[in-house]
Amino acid sequence: MLDIYNDKYSYIIILNCLEEIIFCNKNFLNRLNYSSGEILNSNIKKIIISEKNIINQLDKENKTFHFLSKNNELIKVNFNISVEEFNNNECIFLIGKEIINEKSDNLFLEKSIYELLYKNCSKTVRENYLTEIKEISFNINKILTDVGQKMLNYTQADGISIFLYDNKKEGLKPILKLKNSSMYLENIDFIPLKKYELDSQKYKDYFNNIYLKNTAPNFSMIDYNDNNEVKYIGSYTIELNEELFGLVGLSFKNNTRPKINNNEYMKYNCNRIAMLIKNIILSNQVYIENKKRKYTERELENYLAVSVDLVAIVGKDGYFKKISPNWKNVLGWSEEELLSMPIVNIVHIEELESFKGRKKHEEIDQQITRHNIRFKHKDGHYVHLEWNSMYTKEEEIYITTSRDITKTIEIENEKKLLEKAMDAEIAKNEFFSNISHEFRTPINIILGTMQVVNKKIEKNNLEMDSLKKYGKYIKQNSYRLLRLANNLIDISKMDIGAYELRCSNQNIVNIIEEITLSVADYTKNNKINLIFDTSDEEIITYCDADKIERIMLNLLSNAIKYTPQNGFITVDITRDESNIRVSVKDSGMGIPQNKIDNIFDRFSQVDEFFNRKYEGSGIGLSLVKNLVEMHGGYIKVNSEINKGSEFIFAIPIKLGKEKECNNCEIDRKYKHVERCDIEFSDIYN
Incomplete structure (x- = not known):
């Protein structure tokens, strides 16, 4: 059956319900210069020029359609439309013949102009838009002039004008005035008009149509110089996908009657003008964007280089x-x-x-x-x-x-070192100011006490009880001076690396317990509860017993100083696989958070921002930290204001080879009381 269709002289097209081409005979394909593979299974809108669907026109026996060939030639075909069965499906049959009394060269988009527009634009795109915009605009004006002349020849109108819409100024600007229109529109350079006015129903019915001049509203506000020779006016919108670009106007004199098929012709051509303008707008935009991109690329390259x-x-x-x-x-x-x-x-x-x-x-x-x-x-x-x-x-x-950022980091490091040195210098200045007070106070007390004793001796009025009391004052303040001198000497030795530990294998639990119990009198006098607890009764490790005592005495003296009456001090000893851990916890005033990080710094004092209750040089905790670290351990503190502090130090559990026989055990026990007196010499009852 398909062979029969191909033998016929007529053009035959078969569409499915979606208006997709499922068959074209050879005559039609040859006339449009397409192969079957190029249009089969495509929607008929690919080759037809019509705003209406084929299905909506099934009730019309004869219908003329405009087809655009592959060579951009307009071909008119008069079709009979019917619904018949094809391959067991209902399909739309279009059977017709070409209308040959109208020549395709009447169209304004003849091959030469089409190539001028589209092929040149395509070439411009491919070559990155090397042609300047003004040259493209010049080509548009030339094309539109040729278009207008072709329209005049086809419609036999007495005048034609083309207006383009200016979105910025919101109005129509005449860019083409041919024949009588150049006279009628002589004084019109711009027509202010909002787009919503053009879209209103008042004017919309008169678009894409020819009407009597005296029956239509003057939507364009064109005066035509009050020329009574004009009888008919045609107004056609230049638009694409509902985007308005302008209007085309035709004028006919009293003795000229417009052709019946002018409307289809003009609508088709206005659509092509819209395509032309849209293409040029897009071309210009791409050209501008491409220039921007090239400029940006050059700018980026220059930026990266410098x-x-x-x-x-x-x-x-x-x-x-x-x-x-x-x-x-x-x-x-x-x-x-x-x-x-x-x-x-x-x-x-x-x-x-x-x-x-x-x-x-x-x-x-x-x-x-x-x-x-x-x-x-x-x-x-x-x-x-x-x-x-x-x-x-x-x-x-x-x-x-x-x-x-190497230099930046070096500068930051140097800045930190400088700040640290400045802080150390400030601390030293504060220390020497404080140390002078530390020396002067006990010396003044000793001298004052001696003066009182001498006076009483001169008057023969010195009683034994008074003598004991004055002797106690002298002894305590002498211990204060001795403690301060010892600390200064030890810290100096540590700075030059001359301080040595005298280590031996000792039961550290016993050492800590003895020194804790030896301060019981001080805690009792200050009404503080002292608690000692240990998980092991014996832990042998290699340590310097005198230095462990000194660490404990310093921590306990600090705890007593800052713990109020009826408070508590707890000493707790635990161990793990490799370390012995000693905690000294109190319920005292606590340490501010901004001081915890500096608590072990030399010359730093905990109660800098409090009313100082006790005297102190500020080097005790620094000395403690050094002694702990010399044993290979560490020390830290947990504290909260008004809730107390907990000092924790840990040293490794290990056995060492004793260098010599230490006979200091008896001497150490004998001197417990004296050492406590020296360490606690700045605590007054």
Whole structure:
């Protein structure tokens, strides 16, 4: 059956219910210069010029359709439309013949003009729009002039005008006036008109139609110089996809009657003008954007060339893919060397694991991350880089920028050292000011006491009880001077490395218990509860018993100083596999959070911002920290204002080879009381 269709002279098209072409006979394909593969299964709108659907026109016996051939030739065909069965489905049959009394050269978009517009524009796009916009505009004016002349010839109108809509000024601007229109529109350069007015029903019914001049509203406010020779006016919208670009106006004199088929012709041509304008607008936009892009690219290249930042693209495999020129200036490696080696080869070994871990994290988060990383310079030293990176999942690359911050870090380190030195100098000044007071106070007390004693001796009025009391004052303040002198001597020895421990294998639990019990009188006099607890009765370790006592006495004296009456002090000993852990906890006034980090600094005092209840030089805790660390241990503090403090120190459990026989055990026990008196000499009952 298909062969019969192909033998017929008529044009035959068969459509399915979606208006898709399922068959065309050879005559029709040859006439449109298409192969079957180019249009089969395509919607008929690909080749037909019509705003209406074929299905909506099934009730019409004869219908003329305009087809555009592959060579852009307009072909008119008069079809009979019917619904018949084809391949067991109801289909739309279009059977017709070409209307040959009208020549396609009447169209304004003949092949030469079409090529001038579309082929030149396509070439411009392909060549990155090297033609200037003004040259394109010149071509448009020439094309529209040719278009207008073709329209005049076809419609046999007495005048034609083309208006383009200016969105900024909101109105119509005449750009073409041919024949009588040049006279009628002589004084009109711009017509103010809102788009919503053009879309209103009042004017819309008169678009795309020809009507008597005296029956239509003057929607365009055109005067036509009050010429009574004009009888008919045609107004056609230049629009594409409901976007209005302008109007085309036709005028006919009294003795000229418009052709019946002018409307279809004009609508088709106005649609093509709209396509032309839209194409040029898009071309100009692409041209401008392309110029901007080229400018931006040149600007970026110049920026990268002079930028102090390092820019790079890194692949997921860990290799540089592209780098900016200044990498060589910062790291010394040439571009070829950097591109040929994995980045991890030049990352500092201490930061390698964290660098790899951050890469995995960045791949998941796909966010900009910032890190400071040390990279190896070609000459061997390391450069600190501030590394900013963003992972692009689609391309599997890292876009990175880096900045050399080595000098900044060096300056910051020097600043910290300077600040530390200044703080130390301030602390020293405060210490010497305080130490002078520490020396002067006990000396004044001793001298004052001696003066009182001498006076009483002169008057022969010295009683035994008074003598004991005065002797106690002298002894306590002498201990204060001795304690201060010992601390100063010991801290100086530690500074020059001349301070030594005399270690032996000792039961440290017994040492701490004895020294704790020896201060019971002091806690009792101050109405403080003293608690001692241990998880082990014996822990043998290599230590200096005298220095352990000194550590405990200092911590206990501080606890007594700052614990109120009816408070408590707890000494607790625990152990783990490798360390003995000693806790001295009190219910005292506590330490401010801003002082905890500095509590073990030399010359620092806990009660700087409180009313000082007790005297002190501020070097005791610094000495304690040094003694603990000399044993290979550590010390820390937990504290909260008005809830007390807990000092915890730990030293390793180990046995050592004793250098000599220590006969200090008896001497140490004998001197417990004296040592307590010396350490607690600044606590007055």
